[in-house]
Amino acid sequence: xxxxxxxxxxxxxxxxxxxxxxxxxxxxxxxxxxxxxxxxxxxxxxxxxxxxxxxxxxxxxxxxxxxxxxxxxxxx
Amino acid sequence: xxxxxxxxxxxxxxxxxxxxxxxxxxxxxxxxxxxxxxxxxxxxxxxxxxxxxxxxxxxxxxxxxxxxxxxxxxxxxxxxxxxxxxxxxxxxxxxxxxxxxxxxxxxxxxxxxxxxxxxxxxxxxxxxxxxxxxxxxxxxxxxxxxxxxxxxxxxxxxxxxxxxxxxxxxxxxxxxxxxxxxxxxxxxxxxxxxxxxxxxxxxxxxxxxxxxxxxxxxxxxxxxxxxxxxxxxxxxxxxxxxxxxxxxxxxxxxxxxxxxxxxxxxxxxxxxxxxxxxxxxxxxxxxxxxxxxxxxxxxxxxxxxxxxxxxxxxxxxxxxxxxxxxxxxxxxxxxxxxxxxxxxxxxxxxxxxxxxxxxxxxxxxxxxxxxxxxxxx
Numbered sequence: 001x002x003x004x005x006x007x008x009x010x011x012x013x014x015x016x017x018x019x020x021x022x023x024x025x026x027x028x029x030x031x032x033x034x035x036x037x038x039x040x041x042x043x044x045x046x047x048x049x050x051x052x053x054x055x056x057x058x059x060x061x062x063x064x065x066x067x068x069x070x071x072x073x074x075x076x
Numbered sequence: 077x078x079x080x081x082x083x084x085x086x087x088x089x090x091x092x093x094x095x096x097x098x099x100x101x102x103x104x105x106x107x108x109x110x111x112x113x114x115x116x117x118x119x120x121x122x123x124x125x126x127x128x129x130x131x132x133x134x135x136x137x138x139x140x141x142x143x144x145x146x147x148x149x150x151x152x153x154x155x156x157x158x159x160x161x162x163x164x165x166x167x168x169x170x171x172x173x174x175x176x177x178x179x180x181x182x183x184x185x186x187x188x189x190x191x192x193x194x195x196x197x198x199x200x201x202x203x204x205x206x207x208x209x210x211x212x213x214x215x216x217x218x219x220x221x222x223x224x225x226x227x228x229x230x231x232x233x234x235x236x237x238x239x240x241x242x243x244x245x246x247x248x249x250x251x252x253x254x255x256x257x258x259x260x261x262x263x264x265x266x267x268x269x270x271x272x273x274x275x276x277x278x279x280x281x282x283x284x285x286x287x288x289x290x291x292x293x294x295x296x297x298x299x300x301x302x303x304x305x306x307x308x309x310x311x312x313x314x315x316x317x318x319x320x321x322x323x324x325x326x327x328x329x330x331x332x333x334x335x336x337x338x339x340x341x342x343x344x345x346x347x348x349x350x351x352x353x354x355x356x357x358x359x360x361x362x363x364x365x366x367x368x369x370x371x372x373x374x375x376x377x378x379x380x381x382x383x384x385x386x387x388x389x390x391x392x393x394x395x396x397x398x399x400x401x402x403x404x405x406x407x408x409x410x411x412x413x414x415x416x417x418x419x420x421x422x423x424x425x426x427x428x429x430x431x432x433x434x435x436x437x438x439x440x441x442x443x444x445x446x447x448x449x450x451x452x453x
Contacts, residue, residue: 008346011421012367014235014403016271020367022295023231026324027338046267053293053310 004033009040010067017043018050021072025056030074033059038068047072077108077390080175082157082167083183084114084142086122086449087361087375091181091383093451096147098387103149108390110149111177113169115156117142120206121445123372126237126408129203129212130244133442138206145450157184160334162354179356179386182342183379184331186233186362186370190323193229199301200321204233215318216248221257222317225306227296229324230265231339233362233370236405236417238262238322239270239279243410245320246286260287261314263294263306275407275417278427286410296321325370327363341365346421347398349382358382369403376448377402406438414438 007024009017017038024034036047047070048058060071081092092112102108119142127133146152155169166176188204190196201212224245228238242262249255262269262283268276269283269290283290295309299319307313326332327340336342336351343352344364351357360382361375368374378399385395401421408414413430414437428434447453 009367011401013419013424014272014369014417015231015367016266017367018266019230019271022265023339042273049267050293050310054295 003028004035004071006035006037008037010037011039016040018047021047022050025072025074028074030076033071033073035060036068036070036072038070039066040068043068043070077102077179078177079108079110079179079181079386080167080177081110081112081181081183083181083185083361083363084112084116084119084152085183085185085361085375086372087185087363087379088112088114088181088183089119089142089145089449090376090379090451091183091360092150093145093147093449094379094383095386096149097451098383099390100149102390109151111151111153111175112146113153113155113157113167113175114142115154117154119145119449121442122204123234123445124442125203125206125209126240126244127442128206128209129201130216130248131213135206135210140446145446147451157330160330160336162336162351162357165356177356179358181358181360181382181386182331182336182351182363183360183375184328184363186325186327186340188232188323189326190229190321192324192326193296193298195299195301196296196321196323199299199304199306200319200323202321202323204323212320219254219258219318221254223259223261223315224318224320225261225263225314225316226320227263227294227306228265228322229296231370232322232325234322234405235271235369235371236275236407238264239275240408241320241322242283242288243286243408246288247410255287259289261289261291263291263296263308263314265293265295267292272417272419272425274425274427278415282409325362331363337363337365339365346401348385348395349378349399358386368401369405371403371405372445373404374402377404406434406441408435408438 009020057073124138159168203209270276331340344359362370381399388396409430414435415430417425419425
């Protein structure tokens with residue numbers, strides 16, 4: 001059974017949303033989903049770019065107010 | 077009121093000293109007792125390790141006796157925690173002693189884990205411990221020329237260090253007269269040169285100016301130490317003659333063993349700095365899971381917020397302020413110049429051009445730290 005873990009990376013300049021994702025994805029199982037919350041407007045572009053390059057999977061991306069909710073499934 | 081501080085690094089020491097001063101009257105009256113448990117009888121100034129790696133400080137300059145840094149009212153034991161029993165408000169130490177508390181401050185810090193990346197221990201140099209910093213300096217000193225690759229694991233403490241290393245390498249090889257024989261290349265995990273956008277914007281032309289090549293979206297997967305090849309999660313490879321890495325970090329083992337937090341990072345409220353679900357447990361410094369830099373300065377500002385609140389809760393029954401995410405990082409920029417990045421949750425840093433006075437301020441701070449950690453600065 002896969003799980004969804006929420007990472008609250010809102011209002012952070014360092015280490016930043018993508019760094020938070022890279023850090024946390026190490027500690028979840030293959031198949032699990034991380035939902036990253038980000039107020040960084042660049043996240044909608046740079047997170048999918050990294051996810052695609054490494055081979056994980058974007059399973060959702062939406063903006064609610066000023067917060068991006070980006071869901072990433074660990075694929076390997 | 078029994079206050080127990082677990083950890084004698086920057087965060088724990090500032091917390092204990094600051095609390096001791098704020099609660100002097102209560103301690104004298106026997107109403108408050110502060111106890112610190114630490115893994116070591118010595119205290120290291122960790123930012124000095126970068127200077128050791130470049131032969132600018134020697135290891136003995138980094139240490140003070142921990143007891144000498146603490147207010148006399150603090151009860152200090154070199155006896156690290158073996159088990160946290162948060163449901164019973166007590167901890168058990170390695171020596172088998174039990175310490176009960178009314179308020180617990182967890183400041184156990186972080187540790188590099190190069191052994192978790194295949195080949196890193198054998199194939200790379202790093203500077204996050206005394207031994208590795210000395211070893212790195214010896215490797216740099218004997219280096220005659222070739223490809224020096226720098227790469228960064230995630231997460232890591234001191235996020236500015238990778239940038240500073242590049243300027244230090246440029247200075248070091250210039251001083252030895254072999255800069256023209258050395259290729260410097262910087263690899264970074266995300267799609268720009270630093271996670272802080274303004275630092276990335278500043279570093280780009282600076283790296284171009286000093287001749288540093290760059291590759292972004294590069295996360296270290298493994299290192300082939302025999303053939304001197306570093307491979308990334310993104311599928312690229314680079315050959316090297318000397319590899320310098322900032323290894324990935326974890327929190328301390330006891331945190332993971334007692335299931336206080338994944339990766340050794342404890343889930344913490346970003347404003348109150350209380351452990352989620354525990355009203356009498358505070359977390360400070362690297363140990364938190366907060367999206368905040370793992371640096372001494374963050375630990376310092378967090379400790380001040382925690383101490384104000386614990387003291388005010390004891391005195392008036394209410395906390396008085398939130399931690400605002402404040403961090404202040406010096407950035408050594410080579411040629412005896414430096415700048416700084418100061419930011420919080422809502423305001424990004426605005427970098428100023430590097431200057432010699434800021435460099436000398438940083439050099440001064442290397443000594444002023446001992447005043448700071450005593451809670452005086």
